[in-house]
Amino acid sequence: MSGMFTQRGINITSLTVSPCEKEGLSRMTVALEGSESELEMVRKQLSNLIEVVKVVDLKESEAIIRDLCLLKVHAKDSEARSEVMQLAESYGAKILDAALDSVTLELTEEPKKIDRFVDLMRHFGVKQLFRTGVTAIGIGAGG
């Protein structure tokens, strides 16, 4: 699949793969931005791949979208540490580990909210950043 994206010159933001409710099948979530005609092309080319069973187009407004972020932030003193922890709490991030000069955090959220959180943490200095890329599910019975 990633080969198809390269071949067709399509830039994607992220690609995640995981097992799904049916045994023997995987679910891949691809995040990308493009015009309606570009997205139509992606949909068609994906459907053309022999092993792709179904392609579902989830618009941002019709889906619950989640990204998981792991983040190691500098906290040079106790003041910085408590500030980081306070902000983390307000974003709903989990504190996974704390050391004398750093705090490790986890945040599972919409990608935009994670962007904002990471930007905020840059103020203290981000030592390491990991993001899984998005996965998404349709709202209500659809999707």
Next chain:
Amino acid sequence: MRGENQGKMAKQKLRGAEIVVEELKTEGAEVAFGIPGGALLDLYDVLYKEEAIRHILMRHEQCAAHAADGYARVSGKAGVCIATSGPGATNLVTGLANANMDSSSVVALTGQVPTSVIGTNAFQESSTFTITMPITKHNFLVKRTEDLPKVIHNAFYIANTGRKGVVLVDLPTDILAGEAKVDLHPKETFAGYKPNIKPNQVQIKRVVETLANAERPLILAGGGVISADAAVELRHLADFLGAPVVTTLMGKGAIPENHPFCLGMAGMHGQLYANRAINECDALLALGTRFSDRTTGWQLDQFAPDATLIHVDIDTAEINKNMQVDIPIVGDVKLALSGITKLLEKKRAKKSGSEWEKRIKKMHSACDSCVEEISREGASVSDILIKEISRILDDDAIVTTEVGQCQMFAAHYYMTKKPRTFISSGGLGTMGFGFPAAIGAKIAAPDKQVVDIAGDGSFLMTCQDMATCVENDIPVVVCLFDNRYLGMVRQFQELFFDKKYAQTGLGITPDFVKLAEAFGCYGERVEKPEDLKDALNNAFKSGKPAVLDMIVGKEDKVLPMIPPGGSITRMIGTERCKRI
């Protein structure tokens, strides 16, 4: 369990290579073009005693792929090629990419190192699966012997249905040597593979409405018409509607080119009036074509600017890819055409004697006189030679082409009369294609004349397979345009790069007559066009594969043409075209 009592259904214990060959036979493979190797010893051990499959030993794997491709295009069945692991497989790549670009059904079998050492840079290992992924419709790396029946069945099913294409099966030695209890001839396919065949009836109605109301309808026939065996349906519709037909390079043969409604090939090197008709029409029915830049030119807003665009294609992904269309139909061209014609007949929307029809007849005769009499700007004898070939050969003769000037001269001046008789490398433009494709064509149609229209540059890329022709008694005739140049690139250098012929001169080339004779072929030099007829007769009479070394003008040009970046309305070199 039930199956075991039914004898026929019982699982059989077979060697992997035996399973492959059994399934090849079930799928109707009668011939395979290939070269053995260390990784394929088991497969060839089984082929050794197999009489139902004729194996043609090629002299280069690229030629094996091209031959399978040529066989497929002529026969309408999937062609099979075989190559060993590593260099065998990488040599196949060009041929497979070529076949896939032109939607030709080819099944390629490649040897692979044992599964236990895959990824260790073992001797003659290449990652064939990943290398060929973007140039095939689908590919398999088989990891269990018991998967072989399903894989081989699906390889043929996928290659030959929907938009046809190449399927490669990578076969590690331990999978071929290993034994497994299997059910042969499975019917299982993939849940995600559902080729669109039946066109939507609502869309057909819209098309009929548009065509019935059009004053200047035009049909653009692509390779899909030939691939779907829809030539009869196309002619039926064209006759009923009084609509002219232009073709792409791949569509040559979809309609007889001497048919009064056929204006020949459109596009970059097409007929002036084929392009004119596109420019003038008010409804364009495009069938099995992908609107390649070679057909549309580069300024898409000037391609059929006044027309309602209708696009019929079996591949959904082709709709709105290169051209935004008004009415798309996804499905089999043959079904769509008969659906459209049926509805039109019901409506009795027959048109004849219209102003448009009169204009088309004028255009047709203008193109005709061009092909028959006028020696085009820039060419000395190349065009005359093609016209001669066109006159001399049987109506059902098969012509393959190499790539470059010889190909475009052939596209322009060779009158194709039947589908599956003009075989050319359209999408990839692969030099060296024509000769091995002719080998495949001759195997598919042994009773027909098979001629490769070649250039000296192209022929030198695959001419070693003259040995294959001689050894296997495959008498194809190569008509070689000998100008000692890579002519098409030279033409571009002449027209657009101030005649700086950088690396396009071939310098001292071999004596092609002696080269042919050295291989055991028939060779003859043709100095003047008027000598071609006798030479061709001599070649056919010899019963041998033959090379006719035709001396042509070193600076012959294929004109008219749309210059790179230009639009379909502006062709250069039309000074001597008849004006209407």
